[in-house]
Structure formats: structure tokens, C-alpha cells
Amino acid sequence: MGSIARNIDGKVLSDLEESLLRLVRRPIQLTITDNVHSMIHIRNSNNGFRVRLHHMFLEADAAVLRSLASFITGRKKRAPSLLRSFVASHHSKIRKAPAKPRRVVLRHRGRYFNLKELFDRVNQDYFANKVDCHITWGARRPVRRQKSIKLASYSERTKMIRINPVLDRSYVPLYVLAGIIYHEMLHHYLGIESRNGRQMAHTKRFRRFEEKFPHYHHMLAWKEKNLHRLLGR
Template sequence: MARAKKKNLAKKRTSPAGRIAREQSLAPEPNRLLKVWRRVLERRLRTRLKASVAVEVHDNTHTMLTFQRHRALWRVRLHHMFLVASDDIIQALADYVRHGDAQASVTLDRYIERNKAYIRRVTPAQMRKRLRLEPTGQHHDLGRIFERLNERYFRGRVDAAITYGPAPRVTQPRKSIKMGSYSADSRVIRIHPALDQPVVPRYFVESIVFHEMLHHVYRARRGEDGRRCIHPPEFLEHERRFHDHARARAWEQENLDLLLHARVMA
């Protein structure tokens, strides 16, 4: 009996360091826990979308949500802040994915704004270091165009970088084309490589670059109806100050098919 008591006493006297190590060995691994939360989120979305769902969780600093449908499967990529979202947010997420519901979009934007503390803080300069910037094309030098427009219209105050975007993978004829984009996080302007053709006039390329530079000046905001407005009235008024605005719009209307069917080399 005495020996048995000594053994029990020895067990109770386990060192704090040993006890912590044992608890850590029994705790679930972060990656395993993440998989569990992801599967729970997939199940919550599947119930509302009435379809198969594959969720990918990321830690992006700008785009919080993207999705696309492959036959009967929804592929949803979203920020980890959504893993423990309440039922009303998950319902808004499902409504936005399925129907592009405007009110659901407002609800999600508000949720993201409330939880922006979970978004990594990365400076624009740090983000640009990760990007491959290629402003010099075969026919149009975006760097020179940007510099001249910056001096002429903005007094050199647009602190951004510019590059041609990657050649998109297109297997079917395009019905639309996004000729430019601006990332507020990295402060990078991307121009569609289809514009780097000898038949595309310089003034048209300048008009697209000028448009994206205006996004650096005029940030998106909420309209009276609660919807996100990326082209407020003052933006459109400023855009008309471009010296070849009317000519550029006329050229676009007459030559849109040329851009849609352009073969871009990767």
C-alpha cells in the first residue's frame, strides 16, 4: 500500500514544463483545426446554396471574396474572417454568390469593415516588391505615358506603379474586356496587354491609363441607395478633362471587336 501511494504522489508532482508539453501534444494542430472550420463553412453554405461547395480560405489583404461555378460545384475563395461568421452573414454570403444580391453585398461590406483588424497590414511598397512589373510593351511604353499624364494632369502627385497585366487564358471568344484596373492596396495600375498593338492609337492607351489614375484620386464610396459607387460624379467630370476624351471613346466604339479578338502572347 505504501508503494502505491508513492507512485501516485510521483504522478501528481509532474513538472510544469512537462505538463505544458503534454497538453500541447494533445491539442489539435492549427492546420487540422483550420480544415475542420473550413468543412463546417462548406456545410453551412451547401445548406443555403442547395449545391456542392468547395471552400478555400486565404489571408489576402485586398480581395476578400471570389467565387465561380463549375457545373454543379461552387468554388468559393474567402478570407479567414468568414470562418466563424454568424448565420446572417453566411446567408448574405450565399445570396451574393447565388444572385449577386445588392443588399447582401452591403451586408458583406459592413462585415468586412467591422473585421478589418483581421486583415494583414502590408504597405503598398511591400506588396509591389512581390509583383513583376512590366510597363514597357512592344508598341506602347506605359511608364512614359504614366509619367507624362502625371505631370500634365496631377502635378506628379499620383504615387502609383503601372504595368501590363498577365495575358489572360481565353478558350472562347470574349464578350467583354477589362482594359485596366487599379489596386488601392498595392497602388498598381494594370493595363490589358491587348492594348499593346500598333493599331491601337497612343491617345486611346493614354485615356485608359488616365482613367485608372483617377481611381487613385477618387476612392469608391457608398451611394444613397447603399450600393458601392466606384465612379462618382466628380470622377466622371474629371475624366472628361482628358484632352482626347471624345476621340478615345469614339475609337473604342468603332474598334471594340479588334480588342475582343486580339491574340495576346503570354
């Protein structure tokens, strides 16, 4: 569940959201991204807008925000020149693809489950193959010493889903692992939203999507019942 939101000052984010609300005068659902190509993405949503902005806009001044607001409410395809020059002058904020990609070893094959195969199946069944993040088994750590256990996580920075290897057991049902992967893929798919200045990963919208997984309630019940077993207790 790591996200760029973790590094963002909540105050700055809520200020940005409030300023846009004031200028646009329609409901806005704001998501801050670390995208490389798309700095501004706007979609109509009900009677308002769903807006995805690169984190450079956390530093935008009033004039830039006014220009942004008119771009949001207007129907022009091309961003106003003030916005374009703002993006150009904050170019250094855009993450660069490393010249030499860091070598990340993805471990797909476990003893009982191949994560890539499961990921591909979930991607096809629920996301029309639109999810393009990575997946790997996490490092094995002695679980007995852990107080709580995180079965899976998603990092927005590295676009990586990590699945705890305690789930690589013969008694873990396929639908449970698929459901856990589905949850983490949703984090990639939906991004981290901000409402009233609070960053939320598990929004109502997220929960609605989550319940589309047909074995959702079974999966929760299974996890509840078997957590001690996974922990080796």
C-alpha cells in the same frame, strides 16, 4: 477597379454613413480606406464634409461615433482621446507593410508602348505628379475565347493598374492609351465613394474629372469602333 469596398458589407457601410449624417447634420461624403497612416481625414466641402475613414470605423460603437462626429464638426487639430484609444485598440486592423515586400514584376515595356513613360506624362499633365500607384501590362491571354474584354483595371489593395496587352498594338493611338491610363489613375486618386450606402467607383465627380481629359470623347468613339479589332474578330 478592385477596391476594398468589394469586401465591405454594404449594410454596415450605409449604417455608418447614416449614423454620421444624423450626428453631424450636414452633408457627408464618406470614403472608406485601407490607409496605413491616415485613419481619419476630414475636409470641408461646400456646406458639408468630405470624410475618409479607415475601415476599422465600420466597427465603431455609438460613443466612438459621437466622438467622431464632434471631431468632424469641431475645429480641433487633435483627435479626442476616445477616438485615439479606439484607433489604438484596433491597431491590428491596420495593414502592415510586409516585412519582405512581395516581389511584383512590373512590365512597363511593351512592343509599342512604354506604360511607365505614359503614366509619368499623364501624372505630370493632369495630377501634378500626385498619383503614386503602379502600372503594368497584364498577362497575355487568348482573347478570342473571352466574351467581353476589360481593357484596364485598378486594384486598390495592391495599388496596381493593369493594362490589357491587346492595347499594345501599332494602330492604337497614343491618346487612347493615355486616356485609359488616366481613367484608372482617377480610381486611385478619387478612391471609392459611398452614397446612400451604395459603393460607387464611377460617381458624378469621377465623370467630371474624366471629362477633363481633352480627348475623352474621341477616345470613347475610338474604343467603340475598334473593340472588335482588339478582340481579333
